[in-house]
Amino acid sequence: EVQLVESGGGSVQPGGSLRLSCAASGFTFSAYSMNWVRQAPGKGLEWISYIDSSSSRIYYADSVKGRFTISRDNAKNSLYLQMNSLRDEDMAVYYCVRDWAYAFDYWGQGTLVTVSS
Amino acid sequence: QSALTQPASVSGSPGQSITISCTGTSSDVGFYNHVSWYQQHPGKVPKVVIYAVSKRPSGVSDRFSGSKSDNTASLTISGLQAEDEADYYCSSYTTGTTWVFGGGTKLTVL
Numbered sequence: 001e002v003q004l005v006e007s008g009g010g011s012v013q014p015g016g017s018l019r020l021s022c023a024a025s026g027f028t029f030s031a032y033s034m035n036w037v038r039q040a041p042g043k044g045l046e047w048i049s050y051i052d053s054s055s056s057r058i059y060y061a062d063s064v065k066g067r068f069t070i071s072r073d074n075a076k077n078s079l080y081l082q083m084n085s086l087r088d089e090d091m092a093v094y095y096c097v098r099d100w101a102y103a104f105d106y107w108g109q110g111t112l113v114t115v116s117s
Numbered sequence: 118q119s120a121l122t123q124p125a126s127v128s129g130s131p132g133q134s135i136t137i138s139c140t141g142t143s144s145d146v147g148f149y150n151h152v153s154w155y156q157q158h159p160g161k162v163p164k165v166v167i168y169a170v171s172k173r174p175s176g177v178s179d180r181f182s183g184s185k186s187d188n189t190a191s192l193t194i195s196g197l198q199a200e201d202e203a204d205y206y207c208s209s210y211t212t213g214t215t216w217v218f219g220g221g222t223k224l225t226v227l
Contacts, residue, residue, distance in 0.1 A: 035216070044120070044206060044218060044219070044220050044221040045155070045157075045163065045206050045208075045218045045221070046218060047208070047215065047216040047217065047218060050214075050215075050216070057214075059214045059215055060215075061118065061215055062118060095162070095163075100168070101151075101168055101169055101172075102149070102151035102153070102168075102169070102210045102216075103151070103153035103165055103168035103169070103208070104153070104155070104163070104165060104208070105165055105168075105174065107162045107163055107164075108162070109162060110162065
């Protein structure tokens with residue numbers, strides 16, 4: 001069974017940093033590209049970052065470019081998102097999502113990031 | 118990258134069919150056949166119901182179908198059931214090597 005479990009969310013002040021982690025199991029993690037997708041409270045979905053299986057291709061949405069960094073450790077079956085210079089508008093549930101045929105087939109339960117002074 | 122345009126809400130009675138549109142541009146929906154649709158029940162995680170414009174993942178009811186014409190993709194749900202009541206989001210890969218979602222459509226089963 002495919003499982004994606006996010007951790008690292010919490011409350012942070014504007015301008016602060018957080019590092020999200022996603023532990024993957026139930027599939028060959030090193031063979032799949034991965035994404036982070038977020039959803040602000042009561043709002044829609046927003047794709048924010050992609051990393052291919054070998055970390056060769058990395059893409060970001062304009063809204064987080066230069067502030068967020070995606071990475072992975074295939075030996076640890078883990079995906080990460082380093083978030084710096086956090087803003088009010090970054091407050092959301094962050095989902096770790098597996099990439100499949102340019103779609104998103106498995107989603108974690110999400111981790112909530114709250115940005116507030 | 119601008120969000121794809123979806124109607125805020127649609128409704129239908131049990132047994133009827135509904136269609137949700139998703140309008141993009143020649144740089145996303147109109148350029149690639151990489152349109153997907155997601156169903157999200159309140160408090161739940163999104164679930165893919167259509168990928169590659171019209172393909173259904175294993176386990177998804179054949180009442181769900183997808184299509185595309187020019188810059189607009191569509192999701193049709195036939196034989197509407199109470200359990201179909203949810204938010205639906207479209208997504209497309211773009212020429213800017215990013216993905217973009219629609220704003221979401223709330224489906225109400227009357």
